[in-house]
Amino acid sequence: MPEFFHRKIERSAIGFAIAIIAAASVGGIVEIAPLFTIDETVEQAADMRVYTPLELAGRNIYVREGCYACHSQMIRTLRDEVERYGPYSLAVESQYDRPMLWGSKRTGPDLARIGGKYSDFWHVAHLTNPRDVVPESNMPAYRWLARTALKVDDLPLHLAAQRALGVPYTEEMVENAVRDAYGQATPDTGFAAG
């Protein structure tokens, strides 16, 4: 009986194509659509804020260099991960992340809670040559980052694009994005007065 039915749909190219689309659509619809409607998917957290323009520019370097290929930013709910890297990651922490950078491979350690753990001086030395500070490391050296100027003049466009997607940047934040970035990078100058 099923064979008889199949012999029929095998005779129609369009019918077969429609059957494929129907069979293949169910899984995605059931698993993805509710993530937007079930409130518990993303927890409420009072102290979450958007990335500052400078943070966004830095995140875009991480994206550009493909750091996700070796580093995760997702601490799983496992005892050894929590003890090694810190509290497990919550969905709300990546609510403004486009794209998410949870990663899939740890050739290097997880970076979700690395912020603030090391000094800026350490990071500069580490990026210049990782083996100067961690002799066993196999991370690439990023000396050329120090030779390359950061492009900041288009930051308002970046913020505006994010705003169009629903990230709660205000009109004012978009307008002042460049000044804001300079201010955060050089806190002892007039830019920071703002």
Next chain:
Amino acid sequence: MVAQLTSGERRLAIVILVLVAMAGVAMAVAGRADPMGVHGLIVIVCCVGLIYVVLEAFYAPEPSPERLDRYYDDPIKVGIVLSMAWAVFGMFMGVWVAAQLAWPDLAFDAAWSSFGRLRPTHTSGVIFGFGGNGLIAASFHVVQRTSRARLAGQVSPWFVLLGYNLFCVLAVSGYLLGVTQSKEYAEAEWYADAWLVIVWVTYFVLYVATIARRKEPHIYVANWYFMAFILVVAILHIVNNLAVPVSWGHAKSYTIWPGVQDAMVQWWYGHNAVAFFLTAGFLGMLYYYLPVRAQRPIFSYRLSILSFWGITFFYMWAGSHHLHYTALPHWVQTLGMTFSVMLLVPSWASAGNALLTLNGAWHRVRDDATLRFMMAAAVFYGLSTFEGSFMAIRPVNSLSHYTDWTVGHVHAGALGWVALITFGSFYTLVPALWKRERMYSAALVEVHFWLAIAGTLIYAFAMWNSGIIQGLMWRTYTEEGALAYSFVDSLVAMYPYYIARAFGGLLFLLGTVVGCYNMWMTVRAAPLAAVRASDVPVVPAAVPGE
């Protein structure tokens, strides 16, 4: 090849190329302060080169109208050549990035050559360049032979093939320039993605139109898989790549999917790129070339139906197993795990169907390395689908995730299954398309086979070992209840395996180079075959199965 087009078709080709070149000019102008400008120039150069090729034969005599009574094999030949070229490129990049993990200074202090930029050139190069061109070529061949009809277009097959390669070039060159979405296996930016949609829709229309012209009442099973491949990849590609560009002159875009939803969409895409690009499409190859080469019909028609619909339905649920123990809701993880385990049934139905087809032809498997490529591919397919279902089980995944075990699993599938079935198919196709009696050297096919098997096994064993050691070291506690190893301790333990893995990859690359040489010499030097009945559509071709 251009001479096989009528003058009207040649004009159409020029018009299309000029339009695409104009899009390139627009990109070069709008993106002059951005890497997009470089991409505009690449588009212009590609189009001008092709315009030159068309113009060279523009006033060649009209082709004979009888061309429409023959199969359209020119795009298939070019597809095979492109596929092998991408294979050498992509696998070389793989060996290079593998070596960088053991010797990090092999990046030579340049921006474009750091691991993070090279790694996607390897993955895109082999998956989309080598695999995708192989699939387009094989699908064009299989659909014509099993439908006993010529492709339903003269210019559109070229548009699909060359347009697709333009996408690959934009993707790979973009990574070197720092143009990437950092979405795994979907790194190409918005304009390349949009271009691929145009190419892919043309591909689908061409494919269905060709099937609609078939002289056979039924659509052969290989075509089910190729249709699923084309259709579902289109859905996945469009949904996962929906993004808002920073401006029309920026290569950079922001995906419309935020955080946890992006993670789910990304792995729904990522896992089904494995399912419908690297599995369904290549099963289409398997279901045609294996029975043809073994000269045996497919073992079971019912098993084909079961495995086809099982794969098409179950796979789409499985992506969330990439996100066990993460911030993705638990219920989605559980669904992903459940369907991943169930997937073993249709996967093994396919692998079993292929291997049982060889009953009565095992002496050919022994004597013919080409058929042995396909047999080994079916075995690796069975092994890696078992491994995949196993790794999708939550507690197993707690150990394997984030480690080299995943990398080993992927390569057992990509080298052992995808590449081996492609080489087996190519060794069947090349003599047939270039009308040679046989491959230039059967001994070199044999050499390629053993290099490929040795490379795959060394690679997979190295990564299984390193992955499991890594996973265990991360979770080992001292008797006092503290973590026993620092992260760096686990990294130090990896170095011997990283060297072994690079060596395994190198063997596999050498095999591919041997294959290229053998194919090249076949085209140049192998003796010509007499025209066979199966070379013309009107005569019943040897259609396997049913």
